[in-house]
Amino acid sequence: MEKKTVAVIGSGAVGSYYGARLAEAGHDVHFLMRRDYHAVSISGLNITSPDGDIRLSHPKIARSSNEIGPVDWVICALKATSLLEAKNLLAPCVTEHTRILVLMNGFGLEDRFAAWFEAAKIFGGLAFTCINRGRPGYVHHLGYGRVTIGHYLNDRNELANALSLWKETRVDVVTAPSLLKARWEKLCWNIPFSGLCVAAGGITTDKILADADLRNSARILMEEVVRAGNADLRSHGENVSIDGPTMIENMFKMTSTMGDYRPSTMIDFVEGRAMEIEAIFGEPLKRARTLKIDVPYLSLLTAILRSLNRERK
Amino acid sequence: MEKKTVAVIGSGAVGSYYGARLAEAGHDVHFLMRRDYHAVSISGLNITSPDGDIRLSHPKIARSSNEIGPVDWVICALKATSLLEAKNLLAPCVTEHTRILVLMNGFGLEDRFAAWFEAAKIFGGLAFTCINRGRPGYVHHLGYGRVTIGHYLNDRNELANALSLWKETRVDVVTAPSLLKARWEKLCWNIPFSGLCVAAGGITTDKILADADLRNSARILMEEVVRAGNADLRSHGENVSIDGPTMIENMFKMTSTMGDYRPSTMIDFVEGRAMEIEAIFGEPLKRARTLKIDVPYLSLLTAILRSLNRERK
Numbered sequence: 001m002e003k004k005t006v007a008v009i010g011s012g013a014v015g016s017y018y019g020a021r022l023a024e025a026g027h028d029v030h031f032l033m034r035r036d037y038h039a040v041s042i043s044g045l046n047i048t049s050p051d052g053d054i055r056l057s058h059p060k061i062a063r064s065s066n067e068i069g070p071v072d073w074v075i076c077a078l079k080a081t082s083l084l085e086a087k088n089l090l091a092p093c094v095t096e097h098t099r100i101l102v103l104m105n106g107f108g109l110e111d112r113f114a115a116w117f118e119a120a121k122i123f124g125g126l127a128f129t130c131i132n133r134g135r136p137g138y139v140h141h142l143g144y145g146r147v148t149i150g151h152y153l154n155d156r157n158e159l160a161n162a163l164s165l166w167k168e169t170r171v172d173v174v175t176a177p178s179l180l181k182a183r184w185e186k187l188c189w190n191i192p193f194s195g196l197c198v199a200a201g202g203i204t205t206d207k208i209l210a211d212a213d214l215r216n217s218a219r220i221l222m223e224e225v226v227r228a229g230n231a232d233l234r235s236h237g238e239n240v241s242i243d244g245p246t247m248i249e250n251m252f253k254m255t256s257t258m259g260d261y262r263p264s265t266m267i268d269f270v271e272g273r274a275m276e277i278e279a280i281f282g283e284p285l286k287r288a289r290t291l292k293i294d295v296p297y298l299s300l301l302t303a304i305l306r307s308l309n310r311e312r313k
Numbered sequence: 314m315e316k317k318t319v320a321v322i323g324s325g326a327v328g329s330y331y332g333a334r335l336a337e338a339g340h341d342v343h344f345l346m347r348r349d350y351h352a353v354s355i356s357g358l359n360i361t362s363p364d365g366d367i368r369l370s371h372p373k374i375a376r377s378s379n380e381i382g383p384v385d386w387v388i389c390a391l392k393a394t395s396l397l398e399a400k401n402l403l404a405p406c407v408t409e410h411t412r413i414l415v416l417m418n419g420f421g422l423e424d425r426f427a428a429w430f431e432a433a434k435i436f437g438g439l440a441f442t443c444i445n446r447g448r449p450g451y452v453h454h455l456g457y458g459r460v461t462i463g464h465y466l467n468d469r470n471e472l473a474n475a476l477s478l479w480k481e482t483r484v485d486v487v488t489a490p491s492l493l494k495a496r497w498e499k500l501c502w503n504i505p506f507s508g509l510c511v512a513a514g515g516i517t518t519d520k521i522l523a524d525a526d527l528r529n530s531a532r533i534l535m536e537e538v539v540r541a542g543n544a545d546l547r548s549h550g551e552n553v554s555i556d557g558p559t560m561i562e563n564m565f566k567m568t569s570t571m572g573d574y575r576p577s578t579m580i581d582f583v584e585g586r587a588m589e590i591e592a593i594f595g596e597p598l599k600r601a602r603t604l605k606i607d608v609p610y611l612s613l614l615t616a617i618l619r620s621l622n623r624e625r626k
Contacts, residue, residue, distance in 0.1 A: 211616075
């Protein structure tokens with residue numbers, strides 16, 4: 001394995017977990033830390049996981065990206081609500097050969113990174129996982145964990161390059177031939193389930209499946225997302241499309257295996273934190289409207305979620 | 314003025330207020346009381362109101378309708394969530410000549426009363442008012458107060474009969490030539506404003522007007538209600554219809570004069586009580602679906618509100 005230097009920008013639960021897996025596999029991983037810097041400098045970074053616990057006694061941690069400097073790979077795992085800080089946080093780590101994996105929730109994020117840096121450098125990562133932060137320095141990986149990676153220009157060689165970084169880690173990584181399609185497919189789950197879990201008062205995904213009204217609302221939201229996604233793919237000249245009925249059936253089937261799952265947006269909601277509403281709902285809605293796709297459920301849901309998110313930080 | 318015997322069934326804020334106005338005007342008013350019986354038996358019934366305070370030192374109060382017996386008029390001001398108790402609560406007060414005013418929120422209520430008693434006896438009352446309960450025995454009327462009364466069979470003589478009851482009270486009472494139209498018109502306000510004030514997290518009506526997304530959602534909800542209402546009026550062979558654009562403009566104009574108004578459903582929501590979701594949302598939605606009117610916003614809103622209402626009493 002070729003050892004790479006990696007900067008994890010945004011060492012929340014997701015950044016810490018996947019960064020620790022890269023370090024475990026032998027890469028030279030630097031974590032940009034805020035809240036947990038002091039605790040980790042004393043007690044290390046501690047991950048509990050069904051795929052094997054990790055304890056990094058002395059991980060390389062930094063309080064600023066300048067301390068890290070140029071790397072081979074940047075893993076950007078900021079919360080989408082901090083998107084505007086991303087450019088300055090990443091810049092010191094990015095040189096000509098650096099690659100950037102945007103391991104964040106939401107839609108249209110890679111467009112920003114491609115504008116700030118260079119399109120060919122940019123990858124999107126879609127983590128399907130359940131990870132929570134514990135006390136400072138502790139992260140709990142509860143289940144799942146697969147990461148789907150797409151390249152901003154859908155370049156196959158670049159995808160192979162990305163795969164090689166993860167090759168000897170314990171992370172199940174797959175590549176997506178179309179990043180845009182992968183993002184829309186993720187929204188097919190995130191919009192109905194994260195959205196309704198919040199709007200219906202902070203409930204778990206099993207409650208949506210068990211309630212005929214909410215289940216039907218979830219289905220209609222998925223249908224809207226599929227229509228918008230396919231229109232978007234067409235508008236980008238991509239020669240792929242989402243098979244709505246199959247996708248929807250799979251999403252319901254998968255969700256039924258998840259039990260009383262708490263989407264991260266719902267956890268943010270019940271714990272009083274800012275939710276990633278614009279990235280997950282607002283941007284796809286804007287795109288659907290631009291494409292003149294009628295998405296009434298998404299429109300109302302987004303209006304409600306924006307209101308619930310007001311004045312949160 | 315002809316003095317009438319009146320039974321107020323459901324002496325919450327609305328029943329107590331309008332019953333007190335009838336007593337003030339000289340009618341023989343009996344209040345069926347639960348929560349406040351003891352307090353009122355000691356301290357009387359006390360109303361604060363911009364239209365003049367009322368203090369009834371020794372109002373006629375009863376713990377059961379049997380104690381009241383037959384009356385000229387029943388004012389049923391139960392919460393719609395107690396609808397199933399209404400038949401038994403009213404029965405002892407109703408004889409051949411009794412008239413029943415259903416002074417409740419919601420849609421389709423009069424159909425039930427007409428089935429239980431006799432269609433010709435049934436009136437619907439739509440109170441446009443802001444009244445809260447205070448401590449036991451105290452009711453605070455904060456503003457507005459007009460009552461629109463329609464007759465279940467739209468009988469003009471019956472409407473004149475109803476008007477005469479209120480003639481010498483301080484209540485502004487108007488009659489509606491079509492009760493069904495009046496109910497749908499009320500829903501044009503209640504569905505968007507009560508619904509969004511709850512779903513958006515327990516906010517006041519001014520917040521909906523001030524937020525472009527929510528304001529637009531309110532408008533679309535009104536458009537759906539107008540379409541469903543007009544289809545319902547046609548299906549009943551009623552030769553009237555709601556003028557959508559004018560209605561919507563008036564609703565927004567009126568709401569803009571209301572300031573930081575808290576709809577009763579929103580007050581129920583933030584205070585943890587059961588909300589009148591089926592009466593205000595579920596029944597109109599069912600009607601719209603029967604009539605094959607597409608109401609996506611109302612469908613999603615109702616699903617969310619039902620979930621928020623679950624397990625409340």
